[in-house]
Amino acid sequence: MNKEMRLQQIKQLISEQEVKTQEELQHLLFKKGLTVTQATISRDIHTLKLIKVQTKDGSLKYSSKIEEENLISDKLNSNKLRRKLMEDLVSLEVIEYFVLLKTLPGNAHSFGALLDSLELEGKAGTICGNDTCLIICRSRESATRIKEQMEGFINDLD
Template identity: 65%
Template sequence: MNREMRLQLITQLISKYEVSTQDELQKLLLEKGLKVTQATISRDIHALQLIKVPTKDGGFKYSFKVDQEYIISEKLKHKLRDALVNMEAINYFVVIKTLPGHAHSFGALFDSMDLEGKAGTICGNDTCLIICRSPEEAIHIQQQIDLLNH
């Protein structure tokens, strides 16, 4: 079996089962007639950009990065709806005013997102500041957030 077919099989297994370790994945592959080394599995996990996400029972399982980005996006949508007061782009910054006590959770969500042009965040009690690499990128990031808020 070539590499692409193996990656496709791993994708199917990760989608179908809650796989929490490389050893579990190795056993599932063996059940499908494919004997691979732990080093190969490790490279394949890296190639597929698999990450570990929490399960409902408190453990962890392999998942796709896209899934995680979707989860973060959904959390941010709810946060924007529930706690956003105001937002504006000012030069190199996006200033986000929140209800008291919510700015840090906004910052954590923005930090976990791959927003192009974002250099970092600074948060207080009711203000989250996204520091951008240019004024144009600040406007673009604000527009991306606005899309999530509608």
């Protein structure tokens, strides 16, 4: 197996389970048929820019730095979206595969930018005008779920 495939396996392993040590990672790779040295694992961790983050039980596990930055970014953007929903949203409705947001004039594009920055499950993209933002969803169920998420954001602020 080449280096790229090994790195891909490591990324998959740390995303699927809590890997706390290099030895644990070495053992998991061995179970997948890869025999690697501790030095190789150390270099791979450096190449992938993995970091240690705290788990719910207080121990440390490997994580992707990009993953953590995205989580922080998602949290900040979620908070911005919450405020924006409270201040500038006029109405919200589901139409088939779409969620239609009516906003105060001039605010739809900022909604679209915030929504595009978030990983909302089932969202394919957004199209915005001056006072209308259309969220294009992959299914009717996704549209309903996203609308409910938005309503939840609003209710969290009340």
